[in-house]
Amino acid sequence: MTKTFLTLDGVSCILPDGRALFADLHETFDERATGLVGRNGTGKSVLAQILAGRREPTLGRCVRKGRIHYLAQRVAEDADESVAALAGVNHVLAALDRIASGNSDPNDFDTVGEHWDMHDRLRDALNSVALEHVDIHAKVSALSGGEAMRVALLGARLNDADYLILDEPSNHLDGVSRAALRQWLRAWHGGLLVVSHDRELLGDMQRIVELSPSGLRSYGGNFAFYAETRRNERDAAQRTLDASRIERRRGEKALREQRERQTRRQARGRRDASDANQAPILLGGQKNRSESSAGRLRQRQDALREALSAKVSQAALGVEHNVAPALLVPSAERVTRKKVAALEHVVLPFVRGATREIDLVLAGGQRLGVTGPNGSGKSVLMQVLAGRLAPLSGEVHVSVRSAWLDQRLSTLDPMLPLIDQMRDVATSESEDSLRLRLALIGLEADKIRVPTGLLSGGERLKGALLHALIAEPPTPLLLLDEPGNHLDIASLDALETMLQHYEGTLVVVSHDEVFLDRLDLTDRLSPTADGWRMQPW
Structure with a gap:
């Protein structure tokens, strides 16, 4: 039982x-x-x-x-x-x-x-x-x-x-x-x-x-x-909406043709009555009957039109419930140079063992997944690449602009609303454009005005992603540390789609192999007992 x-x-x-x-x-x-x-x-x-x-x-x-x-x-x-x-x-x-x-x-x-x-x-x-x-x-x-x-x-x-x-x-x-x-x-x-x-x-x-x-x-x-x-429900909802829109268009066409026939009949009736030289009282009766008939026709047509529109609205609600958020693909300067970043004999701070030392070269358009156990230095490596941490020794050369998203979402001020922070980094975009971008990732007006710290974990992460991606000028190097944490499944799908189309150099840290496998990565960087190892994805 x-x-x-x-x-x-x-x-x-x-x-x-x-x-x-x-x-x-x-x-x-x-x-x-x-x-x-x-x-x-x-x-x-x-x-x-x-x-x-x-x-x-x-x-x-x-x-x-x-x-x-x-x-x-x-x-x-x-x-x-x-x-x-x-x-x-x-x-x-x-x-x-x-x-x-x-x-x-x-x-x-x-x-x-x-x-x-x-x-x-x-x-x-x-x-x-x-x-x-x-x-x-x-x-x-x-x-x-x-x-x-x-x-x-x-x-x-x-x-x-x-x-x-x-x-x-x-x-x-x-x-x-x-x-x-x-x-x-x-x-x-x-x-x-x-x-x-x-x-x-x-x-x-x-x-x-x-x-x-x-x-x-x-x-x-x-x-x-x-x-x-x-997936089947989304497809069925879209098919229902498409069919109801086609039905409404056909219905509206039939209503127009019906009105046109009624108008032609009324005009013909007036001409026939005038030619027959009928008495005014008879003409007035015919006019009243014609107007009454036209009024009933308008009422029936209005009711049918409302019914067709209601059917479309109901179908649209089904699609709206199933609609997925969308992260617009950020502009990225296409970098053709062979080397966009290099770490030469770098010793990472706070890291012990063989992975505290690294030599790394990132090429334009390279798509690198960084994997490995906690404590191996992945997040420290990302901070060094982003210029947020200085190495203990060695040289760091990054020749292009970069955008960085860390696990703690430190690029966002928890006391300020998202819309204000978006304006600070995307000065050329209008507020309506920023609102649209936020709405596309599932953040409506009631969420973008509250302090960012009051949003859910997933909402903050999507806001931080958008904040990093729309910064001006566009960035050719994108550094993401566990970007999938806290994202709902639909948002993960949207992020995967966006990153698949990103044309710059991508470095992403994640423990989610399903997520990584969908990003069309070119290389994997992972720790071993002998240090960091680079291999084709």
Whole structure:
């Protein structure tokens, strides 16, 4: 018998300005591994918090059964908290320490429960994910993004959860850690809800649930089934719209021909009546009957025209719901020179081991994917290429303009609205043009005027991408560090399409092999025990 862990009963979330983020949601979540998908800004993370009991809905209720473990999207917001706190077991360790010092408070014994070996369990868990060097009392600020995510994921194992709610768990994980996460989740025996845009991870799910302005909709099957179904729906919606427009054009043509025939009949009737020299009273009666008939015809035609237009409008709503965001391909100066950037005997700061030294030449039009485990120096390398970090030694030569997008989106001021920051870098574009660009990536007027820091992770990333891409003058060198993190699936598709048509030199860091495989890359740069290795893609 299927066991239900979570039930949404008419759940709504109303924002402070009165807008409904989502409304009247009804859904159940059982032991099936479920992926929650949807556009950036639709409220997936808010819904996950409601399901986990971290937030109350404005209306409706959420019924929970069993022990729920929740992993937030931003796992290391408090840089001063400890590794044990990030793993969610600091309260147990603190109670154990107080008991060991002679404290006999019953609350401490209740907190510990059956977990008298939690120190050893945490240590063993860290060792199992190659974090044996991490001190459980160390601050989170000492960890990399990937290390912090791995520690947070350990909390699910250590807290004996019945149901897991994981919000973007693969963000910041390298390829090895992503594979380990998928392997662990495949072996998980409890219930599971994953909020994610990771297409490989979603491929392991047993069903996909999509959150949209229309509500929640469940798709039986994994991501491949969901993607095929949505593709068929988009095609069907477009066909319906095309057919309804053709029907309206034909209907309008028929109405015009009908009016023209009526007009000709009326004119012929007036001529015939005049030629017959009829009495004025009879002529007046004929005129009234003709006008009455014409009036009824206009009413019928107006009703038919409204019906045809309503059919088109309804079909257009279906297409609008399915429309994908669009990132316009940025202008790029076509660089024909053989060398656009070079690192000569460069020693990278903050990097240990063989990958701290690098020699690299980038040619015009080259498309380079940088892969490898966390901590190997990929982001540091990008910052050196972007001129944001100086090497410890060696020479850096970049002979063209570059645009850089880092993982922390530091090119955006979180206190300022997006539209203002766009104007600063694209001075020749009108505000209407900038608004159109923002609308095409899914940011409407109500989002572009609020401080950027209040936007969702995906909305901020799309804004930062656009900010980097529209800067004037156009850039022939594009440096992207994990650009797919936080993007919804439709936006990932749009980004892939845009980058496929980018004519400048591209360097992109990513752990998402599906994403990288779609960019038509020419080369791969990856770390080895002997240093950096360049090879054809």
